[in-house]
Amino acid sequence: MADPESLRQLVLGRKDVGDPGLGDEETELPPDLMTVNMGPSHPAMHGTVRIVLTVDGERVVRGDIQPGYLHRCFEKESEHATYTQVFPYTDRLNYVSPMINNCGWAMAVEKLMDLTPHIPKRAEYIRVIVSEMSRITDHVTCVGASAMELGAFTPFLYLLKAREWFYGLLEKVSGARLTHSYVRVGGVGKDLPDNFHDDLTHLLDQTEPVLEECEQMLNHNKIFRDRMAGIGAMSRADAIAGGCVGPIGRACGIDYDVRKDYPYSVYPEVEFDVPLGTHGDCYDRYLVRIFEIKESIKILRQCLVQIPDGPFITADHRVAMPPKRDAYNTIESMIRHFKHIVDGIKVPAGEGYAFVEGGNGELGFFVVGDGTGRPYKAYVRSPSFVHLSTVPQIMKDHLIADIVPIFGMINMIGGECDK
């Protein structure tokens, strides 16, 4: 049996540097590089992702990121589902802002059917409202969780309290708290509930002070700034070549927002600003997200004033289900209902790429239709995946502890990244 001292050395892999009997040379850490596994199940890894780190002491020399632990075959499953049945799958891509995914998929299918100009105005407004609410939940989760990982537990609780209000209202709208499946091709599933206007106004009035409180706690917080400012900085050129979009791209100074640059839905009718960062570090990413929450609140307030009355789904028989009353009472509508459910929406052969501004950036769906009710191919351009591919580069030469804020601010959502 080995003596306890050498056993201890074996387990710890190093000598006891506190031992006064050792000389300078002996107390130094071994000069060779060490390989450490971070994840796949690690409290600071949002979702499940594995990083094989090569470290020199505490410094990261190389990191090989291996996603895929949450791969659920979104694309393969979509090829075997009708266009409407894909909506629940899209909910599970970025599960923090499912409404935006729903809208993206609906827009891709509408693009293939040349339906985009025929969506009722009210449906477009509802889509923008629910998308912006989702964007707020997405950013709030990202900021709250990152702050918590750096030890600030209070903002996390405050922000998640606000997120819960939004989830509550979205549940009222769609019937589900998290996986809404609310948007349909041609419009939305059902109209906004009664009193939605008052509920949302009240909600926004409640949220603004929460945001202010959290900003007071974080913006000039010494620990928070020390851990975020200057960490994980990326140059503008690197960010462009790395495909960074959304809050991460904007933190690097890339003036690109799909809502402004390729305006869709009713975004041209509302006024909002696109915040830009200057340093491209974690602190900028945090600030951009906080500003975007405020801009989303601005958009929501405008939408509540501007939203018109009218139908919430197009009357086009190719995509809209017949009203339930007709489906039960007339044979034509019943057959239409049946065909709609069993065969799905008939999308003409062709391909199209439609993209929206998701919580993390450009979220696009590339859909190939072959004239049947099921997509021939459905590809999702998930921003998380693209952003994650830049992480090995930006975490190089940082300390292991810096991986936590870098990962928090990249906001990798496992479901979206791994498809």
Add this chain to the structure above:
Amino acid sequence: MSQKVLDAIVAAHASAVDRTESQHGDEIAWIKRDDLVAVATWLRDDPAMLFDAPVFVTCIDRLDWHPTGRPPSEAWSEDKPRFEVCYQLRSLTHRHRIRLKIAVPEHDPRCPSLAELWKAFEWQERETFDMYGIRFDGHPDLRRIYLYEEFVGYPLRKDYPKEKRQPLARRDDLLINPLRSKEHDRG
């Protein structure tokens, strides 16, 4: 929307472009496989093009392609290339977009890699390799990304059945496992 981009490509690289088309506002240029890197470099660097932002890479498997409502000649047949690798690019300066398509035959699933030009394509090409088995020549690190290395086949190909299950290969079941004793191997 960006018809002028297609015209410019044809003007500058007439021999490299097979054909161009527009679908639902998306511009598509079919590029010959061997000329892809030259055309892509030009698209990135030419001041009138400046396609600096990569968007996505994917592949379409045409094995089951029998579009309804289209002439039968459009259906996939043995003599047509089976795979189409798609590169979507965007210019932050000029706000135009383009999709490059490369026809890749089944017996030789190779395509030049653009990962050197746009860093973001490194992972996306790995994903396309993982899902479709397209080998990207010149890729710095072509490994599977979502699936594990022992996985057999390419799941997004049309001839990979959706219901097919593969037991997760355990490392100690594999022949290459160095921990297994020699005697065990002989038996």
